[in-house]
Amino acid sequence: MISDDSLRHRMDLFRQRCLELGLAYTHQRMVIYKALASTNTHPTPEAVYEQVKREIPAISLGTVYKNIRTFTESGLLREVTVLHDSLRLDANLGDHHHLVCVRCKAIFDAPESEATPVRVPESLPDGFRLERCSVLFLGVCAQCAAAQQ
């Protein structure tokens, strides 16, 4: 859960950004964003839909999807799942990290010398059994950067 203060702050910022971006400040958008801003469980669109339905029973799942997309494209929201579009595979079972081009979704192996640069949190949630760690360096590959010009 999120504190009331923090939620209020996020909602104020949301309204302000809607104005700046020329996005209509609709009741649906407000409730959808509130559902997202008031939790730290990183919900799926379906879960957001279920939450929003409590307040707006007639809401449609399509509207939730459309607005989630609008919000992420406007930088009001972030996807935890950067590469969720499709399964991507790796036959290299050794520890290594990846570079991902956020435009074309190309994945490159990070240089081997950087195999274990991650400091593991000292305090994990109670009872969480850590197994391994996945690091994605996100950016734009040379080809996409050139294409942009």
Place this chain on the structure above:
Amino acid sequence: MISDDSLRHRMDLFRQRCLELGLAYTHQRMVIYKALASTNTHPTPEAVYEQVKREIPAISLGTVYKNIRTFTESGLLREVTVLHDSLRLDANLGDHHHLVCVRCKAIFDAPESEATPVRVPESLPDGFRLERCSVLFLGVCAQCAAAQQ
């Protein structure tokens, strides 16, 4: 690309593991695994299918999917995309990392004190413009660990 030596080694290991696991060593499996083991582009199932078709034109996409699943479940292959099942969202735009339960797919925020534990590779691929970094700590949450007993 992967060196001939390294590929040969991976294929030897593959054959050996198939024997150990009681997996039939079929021509299709060999070619599918070879397609995966000879690249470092982290292909999609579709891309693997296209590659395999060159050698086995009658191969079916379903077979590729079934074997990819078999391979990942046997530990012969790894998914770069840990959370590709569905979109997961985050309204917290500050830098922070995530803990993921590989069983129930719950996502928790990592403690804030660990905000930037990642050392950025000194040598990036030519022209790659790094923007940010996503870290997932993978493991089993308390609830799932308890359920397993």
Place this chain on the structure above:
DNA sequence: TTATCTGCAAAGCCTTTGCGCAGAT
């Protein structure tokens, strides 16, 4: 008033599943 948004329903990926024949052990 005009542009944008919503709800509904249909369509579009990506992936899994079921079944009968073929192939591996």
Place this chain on the structure above:
DNA sequence: ATCTGCGCAAAGGCTTTGCAGATAA
């Protein structure tokens, strides 16, 4: 000979799209 895997086709999720009526600016 038996068990497992393959190809085919159908079905199942998740997500996007198109359109007419409704709402915000």
